[in-house]
Amino acid sequence: MTTVLxxxxxTSPTVPxxxxxxxxxxxxxxxxRKLYASREKVYPKLAHGQFRTVKWVxxxxxxxIYYALPWLRWHRGPDLPDQAVLIDMANNRYFFFFxxxxxxxxxxxxxxxxxxxxALFLATAVAGRVWCGYTCPQTVxxxxxxxxxxxxxGDRNARIRLDKERWGPVKIFxxxxxxxxxxxxxxxxxxALIFYFRDAPTLAVELVTGTAPPIAYLFLGIFAFTTYLLGxxxxxxxxxxxxxxxxxxxxxxxxxxxLVSYKPERGEPRGPARxxxxxxxxxxxxxxxxxxxxxxxxxxxxxxxxxGSQLECIQCALCIDACxxxxxxxxxxxxxIAYDTIAKQEAKAKGExxxxxxxxxxxxxxxxxxxxxxxxxxxxxxxxxxxxxNVQRDRNPPFVRLSEGGVRNGFTVKILNKLHEPRRYxxxxxGLPGASLRIIGFEGAADPLVExxxxxxxxxxxxxxxxxxxLSALKSPSQDFDIVVRDTGTGAVTRRRTSFxxxxxxx
Amino acid sequence: xxxxxxxxxxxxxxTTGHEWDGIKELNKPLPRWWLLTFYASIVWAIGYWIVYPAxxxxxxxxxxxxxxxxxxxxxxxxxxxxxxxxxQRAALDKTPLADVRKNPELLRFAMAAGAAxxxxxxxxxxxxxxxxxxxxxxxxxxxWIWGGSVEDIHKTILHGIRSDAxxxxxxxxxxxxxxxxxxxxxxxxxxxxxxxxxxxxxxxxVAAKGAVIFKExxxxxxxxxxxxxxxxxxxxxxxxxxLYGGGKEQVVESIRTGRGGMMPAWQPRLDSVTLKSxxxxxxxxxGGK
Numbered sequence: 170m171t172t173v174l175x176x177x178x179x180t181s182p183t184v185p186x187x188x189x190x191x192x193x194x195x196x197x198x199x200x201x202r203k204l205y206a207s208r209e210k211v212y213p214k215l216a217h218g219q220f221r222t223v224k225w226v227x228x229x230x231x232x233x234i235y236y237a238l239p240w241l242r243w244h245r246g247p248d249l250p251d252q253a254v255l256i257d258m259a260n261n262r263y264f265f266f267f268x269x270x271x272x273x274x275x276x277x278x279x280x281x282x283x284x285x286x287x288a289l290f291l292a293t294a295v296a297g298r299v300w301c302g303y304t305c306p307q308t309v310x311x312x313x314x315x316x317x318x319x320x321x322x323g324d325r326n327a328r329i330r331l332d333k334e335r336w337g338p339v340k341i342f343x344x345x346x347x348x349x350x351x352x353x354x355x356x357x358x359x360x361a362l363i364f365y366f367r368d369a370p371t372l373a374v375e376l377v378t379g380t381a382p383p384i385a386y387l388f389l390g391i392f393a394f395t396t397y398l399l400g401x402x403x404x405x406x407x408x409x410x411x412x413x414x415x416x417x418x419x420x421x422x423x424x425x426x427x428l429v430s431y432k433p434e435r436g437e438p439r440g441p442a443r444x445x446x447x448x449x450x451x452x453x454x455x456x457x458x459x460x461x462x463x464x465x466x467x468x469x470x471x472x473x474x475x476x477g478s479q480l481e482c483i484q485c486a487l488c489i490d491a492c493x494x495x496x497x498x499x500x501x502x503x504x505x506i507a508y509d510t511i512a513k514q515e516a517k518a519k520g521e522x523x524x525x526x527x528x529x530x531x532x533x534x535x536x537x538x539x540x541x542x543x544x545x546x547x548x549x550x551x552x553x554x555x556x557x558x559n560v561q562r563d564r565n566p567p568f569v570r571l572s573e574g575g576v577r578n579g580f581t582v583k584i585l586n587k588l589h590e591p592r593r594y595x596x597x598x599x600g601l602p603g604a605s606l607r608i609i610g611f612e613g614a615a616d617p618l619v620e621x622x623x624x625x626x627x628x629x630x631x632x633x634x635x636x637x638x639x640l641s642a643l644k645s646p647s648q649d650f651d652i653v654v655r656d657t658g659t660g661a662v663t664r665r666r667t668s669f670x671x672x673x674x675x676x
Numbered sequence: 677x678x679x680x681x682x683x684x685x686x687x688x689x690x691t692t693g694h695e696w697d698g699i700k701e702l703n704k705p706l707p708r709w710w711l712l713t714f715y716a717s718i719v720w721a722i723g724y725w726i727v728y729p730a731x732x733x734x735x736x737x738x739x740x741x742x743x744x745x746x747x748x749x750x751x752x753x754x755x756x757x758x759x760x761x762x763x764q765r766a767a768l769d770k771t772p773l774a775d776v777r778k779n780p781e782l783l784r785f786a787m788a789a790g791a792a793x794x795x796x797x798x799x800x801x802x803x804x805x806x807x808x809x810x811x812x813x814x815x816x817x818x819x820w821i822w823g824g825s826v827e828d829i830h831k832t833i834l835h836g837i838r839s840d841a842x843x844x845x846x847x848x849x850x851x852x853x854x855x856x857x858x859x860x861x862x863x864x865x866x867x868x869x870x871x872x873x874x875x876x877x878x879x880x881x882v883a884a885k886g887a888v889i890f891k892e893x894x895x896x897x898x899x900x901x902x903x904x905x906x907x908x909x910x911x912x913x914x915x916x917x918x919l920y921g922g923g924k925e926q927v928v929e930s931i932r933t934g935r936g937g938m939m940p941a942w943q944p945r946l947d948s949v950t951l952k953s954x955x956x957x958x959x960x961x962x963g964g965k
Contacts, residue, residue, distance in 0.1 A: 565803070573916070609787075609960045632962045
């Protein structure tokens with residue numbers, strides 16, 4: 170485990186080269202946390218390095234997907250929306266490229282959520298809070314908002330200075346532009362979200378011309394406001410106070426999980442590097458950490474990674490970039506702060522070597538369950554029928570005695586054609602000797618074919634009668650039989666078991 | 677003008693100056709946030725009175741400047757519902773009864789509308805499943821006293837049976853017993869004969885006597901073979917369905933009293949589209965011819 174060390178070291182540090190040091194305190198430092206504290210503003214400094222690059226790429230890709238996806242077209246045929254991803258509330262359909270989910274198939278969405286959760290568990294077990302650090306919308310939008318803030322107000326030091334300055338035209342302009350940009354991002358974010366619920370090109374025109382439904386403006390407003398509030402104003406507080414995930418992730422990580430960690434055994438004892446007369450630093454009796462606090466300056470949640478792994482750390486790895494830059498400058502090896510595991514650190518402290526272990530019970534379990542759910546979902550998808558038949562027998566009255574002594578039962582049959590073309594179905598009863606079948610609305614036709622239109626449900630009333638002479642052939646007063654629906658196009662047959670009632674003891 | 681009160685020496689808080697048997701009250705004011713909320717609630721209430729209906733008056737009530745009314749809201753929603761169906765209702769109104777079933781969409785609408793209206797208007801007598809009760813016909817079966825075509829059913833619903841409507845279905849079976857047209861023994865014989873028509877075991881000798889009575893008294897309406905005459909509303913006596921029960925006792929009672937159940941005319945109560953829907957729904961229950 171890492172230890173919490175007293176960081177109040179030397180005074181004005183003298184450093185070799187042009188290393189910039191920061192007079193900074195970690196505002197959310199472990200020892201400073203109270204049960205209630207008003208927020209101290211964090212001024213994240215721009216980092217440079219491989220992880221920052223990865224984060225730029227992830228930001229571009231995730232935001233790109235988010236904003237562009239509703240505009241992607243996907244041809245499905247006439248009468249159906251051609252938007253690739255569309256949650257069509259009005260018509261109760263969810264379109265996702267080649268998938269089309271009906272309300273009764275919502276378990277696919279449940280399955281997707283379960284898959285996402287398991288993938289999150291697995292990723293957390295392997296590499297800690299990669300979700301939080303790179304892809305969480307809160308992280309991505311906060312990063313975007315900070316970038317915008319940096320554009321108008323400058324980097325960390327400039328922003329601190331600006332906040333301390335008295336209000337004047339320049340400060341008002343910079344602040345106003347920042348907030349206006351945030352609001353604009355908010356509006357675009359909310360605007361993009363509602364495109365997922367309605368044909369995007371149509372809605373865009375409607376929004377601009379003011380003819381969109383009021384609910385669209387309402388949700389645009391809500392999401393614009395929450396984006397502005399959570400990404401622009403609240404930022405790290407969402408992660409620290411509002412989000413449950415930091416609390417849960419403690420159960421997901423273990424000794425073998427890759428975590429952004431400071432290596433105290435290499436860094437300590439820390440302190441400003443003082444040059445000897447010959448201009449070199451004697452590194453033999455001291456740690457590599459020169460206490461420049463670059464890692465603290467770049468931290469978006471305002472912590473000191475050197476205090477060890479902590480709830481506030483979203484594992485964005487920007488401190489790794491910041492530290493590596495410094496290490497390069499002072500000529501020490503990189504990765505004083507790096508992705509590392511607790512097991513490795515402990516082994517190193519004892520002078521042993523610990524190999525990296527990806528495969529362990531936890532990851533096997535998560536992968537196994539992930540694969541299982543995936544297979545179940547795939548199987549369910551391939552077993553998905555394009556025809557659904559539902560048979561409901563009349564309960565009141567359960568049977569009707571006819572004037573000639575026969576018995577008739579009524580059934581409600583619902584046929585759901587999920588195909589994008591009309592289909593014709595033949596309906597028959599199997600297993601009932603002497604039964605005659607009638608469909609309301611199809612009287613007179615010898616072999617009625619029921620046409621069910623594209624993507625629709627048709628409800629039919631079915632009457633099955635057995636004349637008196639055949640009643641004795643029934644094995645019981647409640648005779649099971651099949652209602653068979655045959656797709657006349659493909660010949661596919663769907664059966665539904667139900668029963669024919671003649672009433673006990675009425676013979 | 678604040679008068680200083682005694683200060684409680686334990687808590688250091690001023691008292692209100694009120695004293696009951698030596699017990700004094702500390703002057704602890706209400707929390708400011710609570711007071712502010714309280715005042716805000718008062719302001720809110722006044723606003724509410726102005727905007728919404730609030731105060732009862734002698735013959736009316738204050739209506740509020742927004743003119744909100746739950747009754748009006750419901751009325752508007754009901755109207756919107758009816759308006760939404762306007763197209764289908766107009767189409768149903770235009771389409772002849774027999775043609776409705778050729779249009780699946782119209783048939784579906786008519787059946788749904790009819791089912792709803794049936795539960796409201798008809799279920800009280802005929803049952804929620806239209807299964808009927810003794811004296812109230814089962815509408816699911818194929819035995820129709822006044823005819824089972826959709827037009828016949830429609831006419832029955834419009835004008836009722838033995839109702840006071842001019843075009844009501846009317847038939848009056850004589851009260852053979854009450855009016856002393858037949859004596860007890862004759863009624864018994866007639867009943868035996870009627871039962872024999874549907875193959876029920878009877879005393880053949882008695883039934884043979886009844887056959888004579890039937891020919892004289894009953895055949896004119898129920899037909900020489902007892903198969904009934906729909907135009908006269910005379911039920912078929914040879915089948916297995918009995919409106920008032922098919923036991924000997926019930927048949928005797930039917931001959932004695934003449935029965936004569938009544939159904940109201942619905943034309944004065946329901947609109948034409950609803951009446952049509954009802955006919956289609958009842959016809960679709962299964963017995964329709």
